[in-house]
Amino acid sequence: MSDALRSRWFARVHAHAGVALDDGHARVQGPALAQRIGGVARALGDEGVQAGDRVALLGLPSTAQALAVLAVQAVGAIPVPLGTRHTTAELQHVVDDSGATVLLLGAELRERGNALASSARVLDRDAIVHASPSPLLPAPGDDEDAALLVYTSGTTGRSKGVVLPWRALVGNMEALGAAWGFCAADRLSLSLPLFHVHGLCIGIFAALLHGVSVLLHARFEPASTLADLRDRGATVFMGVPTMYVQWLEHLAAHPDDAAVLARARLFTAGSAPLPPRVFAEFARATGHAILERYGMTETLITLSNPLQGERRVGTVGVPVPGVRMRIVDEHDVEVARGTAGELQIAGSSLMRGYWRDADATAAALCGEFFRTGDIACEDPDGYVRIVGRASTDIIKSGGFKLSAREIEDVLREHPAVADVAIVAVTDARWGERVGAAIVPAAGAPALPELAASIRALARAQLADYKCPRQIVLLSLLPRNAMGKLDKRALRAQLEGGEPGDADARDSHT
Ligand code: MLC
Numbered sequence: 001m002s003d004a005l006r007s008r009w010f011a012r013v014h015a016h017a018g019v020a021l022d023d024g025h026a027r028v029q030g031p032a033l034a035q036r037i038g039g040v041a042r043a044l045g046d047e048g049v050q051a052g053d054r055v056a057l058l059g060l061p062s063t064a065q066a067l068a069v070l071a072v073q074a075v076g077a078i079p080v081p082l083g084t085r086h087t088t089a090e091l092q093h094v095v096d097d098s099g100a101t102v103l104l105l106g107a108e109l110r111e112r113g114n115a116l117a118s119s120a121r122v123l124d125r126d127a128i129v130h131a132s133p134s135p136l137l138p139a140p141g142d143d144e145d146a147a148l149l150v151y152t153s154g155t156t157g158r159s160k161g162v163v164l165p166w167r168a169l170v171g172n173m174e175a176l177g178a179a180w181g182f183c184a185a186d187r188l189s190l191s192l193p194l195f196h197v198h199g200l201c202i203g204i205f206a207a208l209l210h211g212v213s214v215l216l217h218a219r220f221e222p223a224s225t226l227a228d229l230r231d232r233g234a235t236v237f238m239g240v241p242t243m244y245v246q247w248l249e250h251l252a253a254h255p256d257d258a259a260v261l262a263r264a265r266l267f268t269a270g271s272a273p274l275p276p277r278v279f280a281e282f283a284r285a286t287g288h289a290i291l292e293r294y295g296m297t298e299t300l301i302t303l304s305n306p307l308q309g310e311r312r313v314g315t316v317g318v319p320v321p322g323v324r325m326r327i328v329d330e331h332d333v334e335v336a337r338g339t340a341g342e343l344q345i346a347g348s349s350l351m352r353g354y355w356r357d358a359d360a361t362a363a364a365l366c367g368e369f370f371r372t373g374d375i376a377c378e379d380p381d382g383y384v385r386i387v388g389r390a391s392t393d394i395i396k397s398g399g400f401k402l403s404a405r406e407i408e409d410v411l412r413e414h415p416a417v418a419d420v421a422i423v424a425v426t427d428a429r430w431g432e433r434v435g436a437a438i439v440p441a442a443g444a445p446a447l448p449e450l451a452a453s454i455r456a457l458a459r460a461q462l463a464d465y466k467c468p469r470q471i472v473l474l475s476l477l478p479r480n481a482m483g484k485l486d487k488r489a490l491r492a493q494l495e496g497g498e499p500g501d502a503d504a505r506d507s508h509t
Protein backbone atom coordinates (compact mmCIF):
# COMPACT_ATOMS: atom_id res chain seq x y z
CA MET A 1 0.00 0.00 0.00
CA SER A 2 1.30 3.41 -0.90
CA ASP A 3 -0.13 6.88 -1.23
CA ALA A 4 2.86 8.36 -3.05
CA LEU A 5 1.03 9.27 -6.26
CA ARG A 6 -2.11 10.55 -4.60
CA SER A 7 -0.02 12.71 -2.25
CA ARG A 8 2.04 13.98 -5.14
CA TRP A 9 -1.13 15.12 -6.91
CA PHE A 10 -2.28 17.19 -3.95
CA ALA A 11 1.25 18.55 -3.40
CA ARG A 12 1.44 19.61 -7.06
CA VAL A 13 -1.83 21.51 -6.82
CA HIS A 14 -0.06 23.69 -4.22
CA ALA A 15 3.20 23.92 -6.10
CA HIS A 16 2.59 25.79 -9.34
CA ALA A 17 2.19 29.48 -8.60
CA GLY A 18 1.27 30.39 -12.17
CA VAL A 19 -1.16 27.63 -12.98
CA ALA A 20 -4.73 28.73 -13.71
CA LEU A 21 -8.17 27.40 -14.56
CA ASP A 22 -9.97 29.97 -16.66
CA ASP A 23 -13.30 29.71 -18.50
CA GLY A 24 -13.54 33.36 -19.44
CA HIS A 25 -15.95 34.06 -16.56
CA ALA A 26 -14.21 32.53 -13.57
CA ARG A 27 -10.45 32.38 -13.20
CA VAL A 28 -8.55 30.74 -10.34
CA GLN A 29 -4.80 30.94 -10.21
CA GLY A 30 -1.82 29.67 -8.24
CA PRO A 31 -2.10 29.35 -4.46
CA ALA A 32 -5.76 30.41 -4.70
CA LEU A 33 -6.48 27.18 -6.58
CA ALA A 34 -5.57 24.96 -3.61
CA GLN A 35 -7.46 27.31 -1.28
CA ARG A 36 -10.56 27.17 -3.46
CA ILE A 37 -10.45 23.37 -3.67
CA GLY A 38 -9.98 23.30 0.10
CA GLY A 39 -12.99 25.56 0.63
CA VAL A 40 -15.25 23.54 -1.64
CA ALA A 41 -14.07 20.30 0.01
CA ARG A 42 -14.95 21.74 3.40
CA ALA A 43 -18.39 22.77 2.16
CA LEU A 44 -18.95 19.25 0.84
CA GLY A 45 -17.88 17.83 4.19
CA ASP A 46 -20.37 20.16 5.92
CA GLU A 47 -23.04 18.69 3.62
CA GLY A 48 -22.15 15.24 4.93
CA VAL A 49 -20.08 14.00 1.98
CA GLN A 50 -17.64 11.38 3.25
CA ALA A 51 -14.69 9.39 1.98
CA GLY A 52 -15.80 6.65 -0.43
CA ASP A 53 -19.15 8.31 -1.27
CA ARG A 54 -19.95 8.62 -4.94
CA VAL A 55 -20.74 12.17 -5.97
CA ALA A 56 -22.29 12.59 -9.43
CA LEU A 57 -21.56 15.84 -11.26
CA LEU A 58 -23.63 17.30 -14.07
CA GLY A 59 -22.37 20.44 -15.77
CA LEU A 60 -20.75 21.76 -18.91
CA PRO A 61 -16.98 22.31 -18.86
CA SER A 62 -16.18 25.33 -16.70
CA THR A 63 -13.88 26.42 -13.90
CA ALA A 64 -16.66 25.60 -11.42
CA GLN A 65 -17.11 22.10 -12.82
CA ALA A 66 -13.36 21.38 -12.62
CA LEU A 67 -13.13 22.76 -9.06
CA ALA A 68 -16.08 20.61 -8.02
CA VAL A 69 -14.41 17.42 -9.33
CA LEU A 70 -11.13 18.25 -7.58
CA ALA A 71 -12.88 19.06 -4.30
CA VAL A 72 -14.88 15.81 -4.30
CA GLN A 73 -11.55 13.99 -4.55
CA ALA A 74 -10.05 16.05 -1.73
CA VAL A 75 -12.81 14.79 0.60
CA GLY A 76 -11.81 11.25 -0.40
CA ALA A 77 -15.14 10.81 -2.22
CA ILE A 78 -15.37 9.56 -5.81
CA PRO A 79 -16.47 11.90 -8.62
CA VAL A 80 -18.87 10.37 -11.15
CA PRO A 81 -18.98 12.80 -14.09
CA LEU A 82 -22.31 12.61 -15.95
CA GLY A 83 -22.75 12.94 -19.72
CA THR A 84 -24.08 16.37 -20.57
CA ARG A 85 -25.67 15.11 -23.82
CA HIS A 86 -27.47 12.28 -22.06
CA THR A 87 -31.20 11.98 -21.49
CA THR A 88 -32.77 11.69 -18.07
CA ALA A 89 -33.11 7.90 -18.49
CA GLU A 90 -29.40 7.52 -19.28
CA LEU A 91 -28.37 9.78 -16.40
CA GLN A 92 -30.66 7.87 -14.06
CA HIS A 93 -28.88 4.63 -14.92
CA VAL A 94 -25.48 6.10 -13.99
CA VAL A 95 -26.73 7.67 -10.76
CA ASP A 96 -28.45 4.43 -9.73
CA ASP A 97 -25.66 2.09 -10.81
CA SER A 98 -22.94 4.13 -9.10
CA GLY A 99 -25.03 4.52 -5.95
CA ALA A 100 -24.27 8.24 -5.95
CA THR A 101 -25.60 9.83 -2.77
CA VAL A 102 -25.12 13.41 -3.91
CA LEU A 103 -25.62 15.09 -7.30
CA LEU A 104 -23.74 18.35 -7.81
CA LEU A 105 -25.82 20.15 -10.39
CA GLY A 106 -24.62 23.08 -12.49
CA ALA A 107 -27.12 25.87 -13.19
CA GLU A 108 -26.69 25.39 -16.97
CA LEU A 109 -28.23 21.88 -16.77
CA ARG A 110 -30.56 22.41 -13.81
CA GLU A 111 -33.70 21.31 -15.66
CA ARG A 112 -32.22 17.98 -16.76
CA GLY A 113 -30.76 17.29 -13.32
CA ASN A 114 -33.96 18.15 -11.48
CA ALA A 115 -35.88 15.73 -13.71
CA LEU A 116 -33.92 12.80 -12.23
CA ALA A 117 -36.06 10.76 -9.87
CA SER A 118 -32.93 10.30 -7.90
CA SER A 119 -32.07 8.78 -4.59
CA ALA A 120 -29.14 11.21 -4.64
CA ARG A 121 -29.44 14.52 -2.83
CA VAL A 122 -29.22 17.38 -5.31
CA LEU A 123 -26.85 20.19 -4.34
CA ASP A 124 -26.35 23.46 -6.19
CA ARG A 125 -22.83 23.13 -7.59
CA ASP A 126 -22.43 26.87 -7.95
CA ALA A 127 -23.40 27.65 -4.37
CA ILE A 128 -20.98 24.98 -3.12
CA VAL A 129 -18.17 26.17 -5.39
CA HIS A 130 -18.51 29.69 -4.00
CA ALA A 131 -17.68 28.51 -0.47
CA SER A 132 -15.01 30.64 1.21
CA PRO A 133 -11.46 29.52 0.50
CA SER A 134 -9.86 27.28 3.08
CA PRO A 135 -6.56 25.37 3.33
CA LEU A 136 -6.54 22.22 1.23
CA LEU A 137 -6.35 19.34 3.69
CA PRO A 138 -6.96 16.20 1.63
CA ALA A 139 -8.46 13.21 3.42
CA PRO A 140 -5.99 10.35 3.83
CA GLY A 141 -6.10 7.78 1.08
CA ASP A 142 -4.30 5.14 -0.89
CA ASP A 143 -3.07 4.94 -4.48
CA GLU A 144 -5.46 2.04 -5.13
CA ASP A 145 -8.44 4.12 -3.97
CA ALA A 146 -10.78 5.25 -6.72
CA ALA A 147 -9.93 8.72 -8.00
CA LEU A 148 -12.68 8.71 -10.64
CA LEU A 149 -15.63 6.57 -11.67
CA VAL A 150 -16.18 7.10 -15.41
CA TYR A 151 -19.03 5.47 -17.35
CA THR A 152 -18.43 4.11 -20.83
CA SER A 153 -20.42 2.09 -23.34
CA GLY A 154 -19.55 -1.51 -24.08
CA THR A 155 -20.81 -4.32 -26.26
CA THR A 156 -23.70 -4.92 -23.87
CA GLY A 157 -26.59 -2.47 -23.65
CA ARG A 158 -26.04 -0.32 -20.57
CA SER A 159 -22.94 1.72 -19.84
CA LYS A 160 -20.47 0.41 -17.26
CA GLY A 161 -18.57 2.26 -14.55
CA VAL A 162 -14.78 2.17 -14.82
CA VAL A 163 -12.92 2.56 -11.52
CA LEU A 164 -9.76 4.58 -12.11
CA PRO A 165 -7.43 4.52 -9.10
CA TRP A 166 -4.95 7.27 -8.22
CA ARG A 167 -2.15 4.91 -9.27
CA ALA A 168 -3.44 4.93 -12.86
CA LEU A 169 -4.59 8.54 -13.05
CA VAL A 170 -1.50 10.23 -11.66
CA GLY A 171 1.04 7.72 -13.02
CA ASN A 172 -0.31 7.84 -16.56
CA MET A 173 -0.91 11.58 -16.66
CA GLU A 174 2.58 12.33 -15.33
CA ALA A 175 4.09 10.09 -17.99
CA LEU A 176 1.95 11.44 -20.82
CA GLY A 177 2.41 15.10 -19.90
CA ALA A 178 6.18 14.59 -19.68
CA ALA A 179 6.22 12.81 -23.05
CA TRP A 180 4.38 15.76 -24.62
CA GLY A 181 6.64 18.35 -23.00
CA PHE A 182 3.84 19.86 -20.88
CA CYS A 183 5.34 22.67 -18.79
CA ALA A 184 4.44 25.83 -16.91
CA ALA A 185 4.88 27.92 -20.06
CA ASP A 186 2.00 26.02 -21.71
CA ARG A 187 -1.65 26.96 -21.87
CA LEU A 188 -4.12 24.35 -23.02
CA SER A 189 -7.18 25.40 -25.00
CA LEU A 190 -9.70 22.76 -23.90
CA SER A 191 -13.07 22.27 -25.62
CA LEU A 192 -13.60 18.60 -24.83
CA PRO A 193 -16.28 17.39 -22.44
CA LEU A 194 -15.22 16.70 -18.85
CA PHE A 195 -17.13 13.42 -18.55
CA HIS A 196 -14.65 11.29 -20.52
CA VAL A 197 -11.01 10.58 -19.91
CA HIS A 198 -9.79 12.58 -22.90
CA GLY A 199 -11.03 15.93 -21.62
CA LEU A 200 -11.01 15.18 -17.91
CA CYS A 201 -7.82 13.19 -17.38
CA ILE A 202 -5.50 14.82 -19.90
CA GLY A 203 -7.28 18.18 -19.97
CA ILE A 204 -7.34 18.71 -16.22
CA PHE A 205 -5.01 16.21 -14.49
CA ALA A 206 -2.09 15.97 -16.94
CA ALA A 207 -2.26 19.74 -17.34
CA LEU A 208 -2.32 20.68 -13.65
CA LEU A 209 0.32 18.06 -12.76
CA HIS A 210 2.72 19.85 -15.10
CA GLY A 211 1.74 23.41 -14.26
CA VAL A 212 -0.15 23.90 -17.53
CA SER A 213 -2.95 26.46 -17.33
CA VAL A 214 -6.29 25.40 -18.80
CA LEU A 215 -8.62 27.63 -20.81
CA LEU A 216 -11.99 25.87 -20.61
CA HIS A 217 -14.87 26.09 -23.07
CA ALA A 218 -18.41 24.76 -22.69
CA ARG A 219 -18.31 23.50 -26.29
CA PHE A 220 -16.01 23.42 -29.31
CA GLU A 221 -16.07 26.40 -31.62
CA PRO A 222 -13.03 27.11 -33.77
CA ALA A 223 -13.44 30.86 -33.13
CA SER A 224 -13.00 30.42 -29.35
CA THR A 225 -9.84 28.35 -29.74
CA LEU A 226 -8.49 30.87 -32.24
CA ALA A 227 -9.05 33.62 -29.68
CA ASP A 228 -7.17 31.52 -27.11
CA LEU A 229 -4.22 31.14 -29.47
CA ARG A 230 -4.25 34.72 -30.70
CA ASP A 231 -5.02 36.67 -27.53
CA ARG A 232 -4.72 34.44 -24.47
CA GLY A 233 -1.37 32.74 -24.90
CA ALA A 234 -2.66 29.22 -25.63
CA THR A 235 0.06 26.86 -26.84
CA VAL A 236 -1.63 23.45 -26.98
CA PHE A 237 -4.89 22.19 -28.51
CA MET A 238 -6.20 18.69 -27.98
CA GLY A 239 -9.15 17.22 -29.86
CA VAL A 240 -10.96 14.28 -31.38
CA PRO A 241 -10.54 13.82 -35.16
CA THR A 242 -13.98 15.33 -35.89
CA MET A 243 -12.74 18.60 -34.39
CA TYR A 244 -9.88 18.61 -36.91
CA VAL A 245 -12.44 18.08 -39.69
CA GLN A 246 -14.21 21.14 -38.27
CA TRP A 247 -10.86 23.02 -38.27
CA LEU A 248 -10.38 22.24 -41.96
CA GLU A 249 -13.89 23.51 -42.73
CA HIS A 250 -13.12 26.66 -40.80
CA LEU A 251 -9.81 27.17 -42.59
CA ALA A 252 -11.46 26.70 -45.99
CA ALA A 253 -13.69 29.68 -45.15
CA HIS A 254 -11.01 31.70 -43.29
CA PRO A 255 -7.62 30.79 -44.76
CA ASP A 256 -5.83 33.61 -42.92
CA ASP A 257 -6.53 31.93 -39.57
CA ALA A 258 -4.00 29.22 -40.46
CA ALA A 259 -1.29 31.65 -39.38
CA VAL A 260 -2.80 31.80 -35.88
CA LEU A 261 -2.87 28.01 -35.62
CA ALA A 262 0.72 27.86 -36.88
CA ARG A 263 1.85 29.71 -33.73
CA ALA A 264 0.80 26.91 -31.37
CA ARG A 265 3.38 24.52 -29.89
CA LEU A 266 1.39 21.30 -30.15
CA PHE A 267 -1.80 19.76 -31.57
CA THR A 268 -2.82 16.29 -30.39
CA ALA A 269 -5.62 13.96 -31.49
CA GLY A 270 -7.16 10.80 -30.10
CA SER A 271 -10.31 8.87 -29.14
CA ALA A 272 -10.80 7.73 -32.75
CA PRO A 273 -8.62 7.23 -35.84
CA LEU A 274 -7.27 10.44 -37.38
CA PRO A 275 -7.83 10.13 -41.15
CA PRO A 276 -4.55 10.54 -43.11
CA ARG A 277 -6.27 13.13 -45.34
CA VAL A 278 -7.02 15.28 -42.29
CA PHE A 279 -3.45 14.93 -41.00
CA ALA A 280 -2.06 15.95 -44.41
CA GLU A 281 -4.39 18.90 -45.00
CA PHE A 282 -3.87 20.26 -41.49
CA ALA A 283 -0.09 19.98 -41.94
CA ARG A 284 -0.28 21.75 -45.28
CA ALA A 285 -2.36 24.59 -43.85
CA THR A 286 -0.63 25.12 -40.50
CA GLY A 287 2.75 23.39 -40.68
CA HIS A 288 1.77 21.18 -37.72
CA ALA A 289 1.99 17.38 -37.75
CA ILE A 290 -0.86 16.43 -35.41
CA LEU A 291 0.43 14.14 -32.65
CA GLU A 292 -1.91 11.14 -32.60
CA ARG A 293 -2.22 8.94 -29.54
CA TYR A 294 -4.44 6.04 -28.50
CA GLY A 295 -6.33 5.33 -25.32
CA MET A 296 -9.35 3.86 -23.66
CA THR A 297 -11.33 4.66 -20.54
CA GLU A 298 -10.25 1.34 -18.99
CA THR A 299 -6.53 1.76 -19.73
CA LEU A 300 -6.07 5.53 -20.00
CA ILE A 301 -3.65 6.75 -22.65
CA THR A 302 -1.36 3.93 -23.66
CA LEU A 303 0.25 4.63 -27.04
CA SER A 304 1.51 7.90 -28.41
CA ASN A 305 3.48 9.28 -31.29
CA PRO A 306 6.61 11.07 -30.10
CA LEU A 307 6.96 14.79 -29.47
CA GLN A 308 10.45 14.68 -30.97
CA GLY A 309 11.00 12.35 -33.90
CA GLU A 310 8.61 11.06 -36.49
CA ARG A 311 4.86 11.47 -35.93
CA ARG A 312 3.82 8.77 -38.32
CA VAL A 313 0.50 9.28 -40.01
CA GLY A 314 -1.92 6.35 -39.67
CA THR A 315 -0.20 5.10 -36.50
CA VAL A 316 -0.72 5.75 -32.81
CA GLY A 317 2.98 5.52 -31.99
CA VAL A 318 4.60 3.46 -29.25
CA PRO A 319 3.80 2.61 -25.61
CA VAL A 320 3.71 5.48 -23.11
CA PRO A 321 6.17 4.86 -20.19
CA GLY A 322 4.55 2.50 -17.65
CA VAL A 323 2.55 0.68 -20.36
CA ARG A 324 3.20 -2.75 -21.84
CA MET A 325 1.42 -4.06 -24.91
CA ARG A 326 1.11 -7.20 -26.93
CA ILE A 327 -0.77 -8.21 -30.05
CA VAL A 328 -2.35 -11.64 -29.89
CA ASP A 329 -4.33 -14.12 -31.99
CA GLU A 330 -7.72 -15.58 -31.06
CA HIS A 331 -5.99 -17.92 -28.57
CA ASP A 332 -4.27 -15.01 -26.78
CA VAL A 333 -0.93 -16.08 -28.24
CA GLU A 334 1.38 -13.28 -29.34
CA VAL A 335 1.64 -12.90 -33.12
CA ALA A 336 4.73 -12.06 -35.18
CA ARG A 337 5.41 -8.34 -35.65
CA GLY A 338 3.49 -7.14 -38.68
CA THR A 339 0.59 -9.55 -38.18
CA ALA A 340 -2.75 -8.10 -37.12
CA GLY A 341 -4.34 -9.25 -33.87
CA GLU A 342 -6.05 -8.01 -30.74
CA LEU A 343 -4.21 -5.28 -28.87
CA GLN A 344 -3.83 -6.08 -25.18
CA ILE A 345 -2.49 -3.68 -22.58
CA ALA A 346 -0.82 -4.20 -19.19
CA GLY A 347 0.78 -1.86 -16.69
CA SER A 348 0.02 0.70 -14.04
CA SER A 349 -2.43 2.72 -16.16
CA LEU A 350 -5.14 0.02 -16.01
CA MET A 351 -8.44 0.50 -14.25
CA ARG A 352 -9.02 -1.27 -10.95
CA GLY A 353 -12.05 -2.93 -12.55
CA TYR A 354 -15.63 -2.30 -13.58
CA TRP A 355 -17.74 -0.88 -10.79
CA ARG A 356 -19.36 -3.70 -8.84
CA ASP A 357 -19.06 -6.06 -11.80
CA ALA A 358 -16.46 -8.70 -11.08
CA ASP A 359 -17.67 -10.89 -13.96
CA ALA A 360 -17.25 -8.16 -16.55
CA THR A 361 -13.84 -7.31 -15.08
CA ALA A 362 -12.69 -10.93 -15.25
CA ALA A 363 -13.97 -11.27 -18.83
CA ALA A 364 -12.03 -8.17 -19.91
CA LEU A 365 -8.72 -9.43 -18.56
CA CYS A 366 -6.32 -12.07 -19.82
CA GLY A 367 -3.94 -12.45 -16.88
CA GLU A 368 -2.44 -9.03 -16.32
CA PHE A 369 -3.45 -7.85 -19.80
CA PHE A 370 -6.62 -5.95 -20.67
CA ARG A 371 -8.40 -7.02 -23.87
CA THR A 372 -9.00 -3.76 -25.75
CA GLY A 373 -11.08 -5.37 -28.53
CA ASP A 374 -9.11 -3.22 -30.99
CA ILE A 375 -7.26 -4.93 -33.83
CA ALA A 376 -3.73 -3.61 -34.30
CA CYS A 377 -0.49 -4.41 -36.03
CA GLU A 378 3.06 -3.20 -35.52
CA ASP A 379 5.33 -1.60 -38.09
CA PRO A 380 8.84 -3.14 -38.27
CA ASP A 381 10.16 -0.42 -35.93
CA GLY A 382 7.38 -0.76 -33.35
CA TYR A 383 4.92 1.97 -34.36
CA VAL A 384 1.39 0.60 -33.84
CA ARG A 385 -1.48 0.87 -36.30
CA ILE A 386 -5.09 0.40 -35.19
CA VAL A 387 -6.65 -1.45 -38.12
CA GLY A 388 -10.08 -2.40 -36.86
CA ARG A 389 -12.23 -3.60 -34.02
CA ALA A 390 -13.22 -7.11 -32.98
CA SER A 391 -16.85 -6.26 -32.17
CA THR A 392 -19.37 -5.03 -34.70
CA ASP A 393 -21.53 -3.81 -31.80
CA ILE A 394 -19.34 -0.81 -30.99
CA ILE A 395 -19.46 2.48 -32.84
CA LYS A 396 -17.17 5.49 -32.40
CA SER A 397 -18.88 8.65 -33.58
CA GLY A 398 -17.12 11.98 -33.16
CA GLY A 399 -15.00 10.38 -30.41
CA PHE A 400 -17.97 9.09 -28.40
CA LYS A 401 -18.30 5.33 -27.93
CA LEU A 402 -21.76 3.89 -28.56
CA SER A 403 -23.28 0.49 -28.05
CA ALA A 404 -25.30 -0.80 -31.03
CA ARG A 405 -27.23 -3.04 -28.64
CA GLU A 406 -28.38 -0.11 -26.54
CA ILE A 407 -29.83 1.66 -29.59
CA GLU A 408 -31.40 -1.56 -30.91
CA ASP A 409 -33.10 -2.14 -27.55
CA VAL A 410 -34.73 1.29 -27.76
CA LEU A 411 -35.78 1.09 -31.43
CA ARG A 412 -37.20 -2.40 -31.05
CA GLU A 413 -39.91 -0.83 -28.86
CA HIS A 414 -41.23 1.14 -31.85
CA PRO A 415 -44.57 -0.40 -32.95
CA ALA A 416 -43.72 -0.13 -36.66
CA VAL A 417 -40.37 -1.94 -36.24
CA ALA A 418 -40.42 -5.71 -36.71
CA ASP A 419 -36.63 -6.05 -36.52
CA VAL A 420 -33.65 -3.72 -36.30
CA ALA A 421 -29.88 -3.80 -36.56
CA ILE A 422 -27.56 -0.91 -35.74
CA VAL A 423 -24.14 -0.75 -37.40
CA ALA A 424 -21.25 1.65 -37.75
CA VAL A 425 -21.04 3.27 -41.18
CA THR A 426 -17.83 5.02 -42.31
CA ASP A 427 -18.34 8.78 -42.31
CA ALA A 428 -16.00 11.60 -43.35
CA ARG A 429 -17.08 13.92 -40.53
CA TRP A 430 -17.91 11.62 -37.61
CA GLY A 431 -15.46 8.81 -38.37
CA GLU A 432 -18.37 6.45 -38.06
CA ARG A 433 -22.06 7.30 -38.12
CA VAL A 434 -24.95 5.35 -36.66
CA GLY A 435 -26.71 3.35 -39.37
CA ALA A 436 -30.05 1.66 -38.71
CA ALA A 437 -31.46 -1.16 -40.82
CA ILE A 438 -35.15 -1.54 -40.09
CA VAL A 439 -37.47 -4.35 -41.07
CA PRO A 440 -40.83 -2.59 -40.95
CA ALA A 441 -43.82 -4.25 -39.34
CA ALA A 442 -46.94 -4.85 -41.45
CA GLY A 443 -48.80 -1.60 -42.00
CA ALA A 444 -45.78 0.58 -41.13
CA PRO A 445 -45.80 4.06 -42.68
CA ALA A 446 -43.55 4.93 -45.64
CA LEU A 447 -39.90 5.83 -45.08
CA PRO A 448 -39.92 9.57 -44.41
CA GLU A 449 -42.64 9.30 -41.81
CA LEU A 450 -41.23 6.12 -40.28
CA ALA A 451 -37.70 7.56 -40.11
CA ALA A 452 -38.97 10.71 -38.43
CA SER A 453 -40.83 8.80 -35.76
CA ILE A 454 -37.88 6.42 -35.20
CA ARG A 455 -35.63 9.44 -34.72
CA ALA A 456 -38.12 11.02 -32.36
CA LEU A 457 -38.13 7.85 -30.24
CA ALA A 458 -34.32 7.73 -30.24
CA ARG A 459 -34.04 11.41 -29.29
CA ALA A 460 -36.45 10.97 -26.40
CA GLN A 461 -34.48 8.13 -24.83
CA LEU A 462 -30.89 8.44 -26.00
CA ALA A 463 -28.14 11.05 -26.13
CA ASP A 464 -28.28 13.11 -29.35
CA TYR A 465 -25.14 11.52 -30.83
CA LYS A 466 -26.70 8.02 -30.61
CA CYS A 467 -29.58 8.99 -32.89
CA PRO A 468 -29.37 7.14 -36.28
CA ARG A 469 -28.01 9.34 -39.08
CA GLN A 470 -28.89 6.84 -41.77
CA ILE A 471 -32.00 4.67 -41.86
CA VAL A 472 -32.66 1.99 -44.47
CA LEU A 473 -35.67 -0.26 -44.77
CA LEU A 474 -34.97 -3.89 -45.59
CA SER A 475 -37.32 -6.79 -46.09
CA LEU A 476 -34.82 -9.07 -44.31
CA LEU A 477 -31.61 -8.51 -42.35
CA PRO A 478 -28.55 -10.24 -43.88
CA ARG A 479 -27.69 -13.49 -42.09
CA ASN A 480 -24.85 -15.94 -42.57
CA ALA A 481 -25.19 -19.67 -43.19
CA MET A 482 -25.65 -20.25 -39.45
CA GLY A 483 -28.56 -17.80 -39.40
CA LYS A 484 -26.49 -15.26 -37.44
CA LEU A 485 -26.95 -11.58 -38.22
CA ASP A 486 -24.10 -10.51 -40.53
CA LYS A 487 -23.29 -6.96 -39.44
CA ARG A 488 -20.21 -6.70 -41.67
CA ALA A 489 -22.35 -7.38 -44.75
CA LEU A 490 -24.91 -4.91 -43.46
CA ARG A 491 -22.26 -2.24 -42.96
CA ALA A 492 -21.06 -2.74 -46.54
CA GLN A 493 -24.65 -2.46 -47.70
CA LEU A 494 -25.20 0.81 -45.82
CA GLU A 495 -21.91 2.16 -47.13
CA GLY A 496 -23.24 1.52 -50.61
CA GLY A 497 -20.58 -1.08 -51.38
CA GLU A 498 -23.20 -3.69 -52.25
CA PRO A 499 -26.64 -3.09 -53.64
CA GLY A 500 -28.37 -5.49 -51.20
CA ASP A 501 -32.15 -5.50 -51.10
CA ALA A 502 -32.58 -2.06 -49.62
CA ASP A 503 -35.82 -0.74 -50.96
CA ALA A 504 -35.62 2.62 -49.29
CA ARG A 505 -32.90 4.82 -47.86
CA ASP A 506 -32.74 7.89 -45.73
CA SER A 507 -29.85 9.91 -44.46
CA HIS A 508 -29.12 13.15 -42.70
CA THR A 509 -25.90 15.01 -42.23
C1 MLC B 1 -22.67 16.14 -31.93
N1 MLC B 1 -23.50 15.53 -32.82
C2 MLC B 1 -23.02 14.30 -33.07
C3 MLC B 1 -21.87 14.18 -32.28
N2 MLC B 1 -21.67 15.33 -31.58
N3 MLC B 1 -23.44 13.33 -33.89
C4 MLC B 1 -22.74 12.20 -33.92
N4 MLC B 1 -21.62 12.00 -33.18
C5 MLC B 1 -21.17 12.97 -32.35
N5 MLC B 1 -20.06 12.79 -31.63
C6 MLC B 1 -24.69 16.06 -33.48
C7 MLC B 1 -25.73 16.64 -32.56
O1 MLC B 1 -26.59 15.63 -32.15
C8 MLC B 1 -26.41 17.62 -33.49
O2 MLC B 1 -27.28 16.89 -34.34
C9 MLC B 1 -25.27 18.14 -34.36
O3 MLC B 1 -24.26 17.14 -34.30
C10 MLC B 1 -24.69 19.45 -33.84
O4 MLC B 1 -24.46 19.34 -32.44
P1 MLC B 1 -23.36 20.19 -31.67
O5 MLC B 1 -23.48 19.90 -30.24
O6 MLC B 1 -23.40 21.59 -32.15
O7 MLC B 1 -22.03 19.51 -32.24
P2 MLC B 1 -20.57 19.88 -31.94
O8 MLC B 1 -20.50 20.77 -30.74
O9 MLC B 1 -19.93 20.35 -33.19
O10 MLC B 1 -19.98 18.44 -31.50
C11 MLC B 1 -19.04 17.76 -32.19
C12 MLC B 1 -17.91 17.37 -31.20
C13 MLC B 1 -18.52 16.51 -30.08
C14 MLC B 1 -16.89 16.60 -32.00
C15 MLC B 1 -17.29 18.62 -30.63
O11 MLC B 1 -19.10 15.35 -30.63
C16 MLC B 1 -17.54 16.17 -29.01
O12 MLC B 1 -17.34 16.93 -28.07
N6 MLC B 1 -16.87 15.01 -29.12
C17 MLC B 1 -15.85 14.61 -28.12
C18 MLC B 1 -16.08 13.23 -27.62
C19 MLC B 1 -15.06 12.85 -26.54
O13 MLC B 1 -14.69 13.64 -25.71
N7 MLC B 1 -14.62 11.62 -26.56
C20 MLC B 1 -13.59 11.12 -25.64
C21 MLC B 1 -13.92 9.72 -25.18
S1 MLC B 1 -12.57 9.10 -24.21
P3 MLC B 1 -28.64 17.49 -34.91
O14 MLC B 1 -29.23 16.35 -35.64
O15 MLC B 1 -29.41 17.90 -33.68
O16 MLC B 1 -28.23 18.63 -35.78
C22 MLC B 1 -11.74 8.06 -25.26
C23 MLC B 1 -10.40 7.55 -24.81
C24 MLC B 1 -9.36 8.28 -25.58
O17 MLC B 1 -12.14 7.86 -26.33
O18 MLC B 1 -8.49 7.65 -26.18
O19 MLC B 1 -9.43 9.51 -25.58
Ligand code: AMP
Pocket residue numbers: 152153269270271272273274292293294295296297298316372374386389396399400401
Ligand atom coordinates in the same frame (compact mmCIF):
# COMPACT_ATOMS: atom_id res chain seq x y z
P1 AMP C 1 -13.61 4.89 -24.90
O1 AMP C 1 -14.17 3.62 -24.42
O2 AMP C 1 -14.63 5.93 -25.17
O3 AMP C 1 -12.55 5.31 -23.99
O4 AMP C 1 -12.98 4.59 -26.31
C1 AMP C 1 -11.83 3.81 -26.47
C2 AMP C 1 -11.71 3.40 -27.91
O5 AMP C 1 -11.46 4.52 -28.75
C3 AMP C 1 -10.56 2.49 -28.17
O6 AMP C 1 -10.85 1.16 -27.80
C4 AMP C 1 -10.37 2.67 -29.66
O7 AMP C 1 -11.29 1.88 -30.37
C5 AMP C 1 -10.72 4.12 -29.88
N1 AMP C 1 -9.53 4.97 -30.02
C6 AMP C 1 -8.98 5.82 -29.13
N2 AMP C 1 -7.93 6.47 -29.68
C7 AMP C 1 -7.80 6.01 -30.94
C8 AMP C 1 -6.92 6.28 -32.03
N3 AMP C 1 -5.97 7.21 -31.94
N4 AMP C 1 -7.07 5.58 -33.17
C9 AMP C 1 -8.04 4.65 -33.29
N5 AMP C 1 -8.93 4.36 -32.32
C10 AMP C 1 -8.81 5.04 -31.16
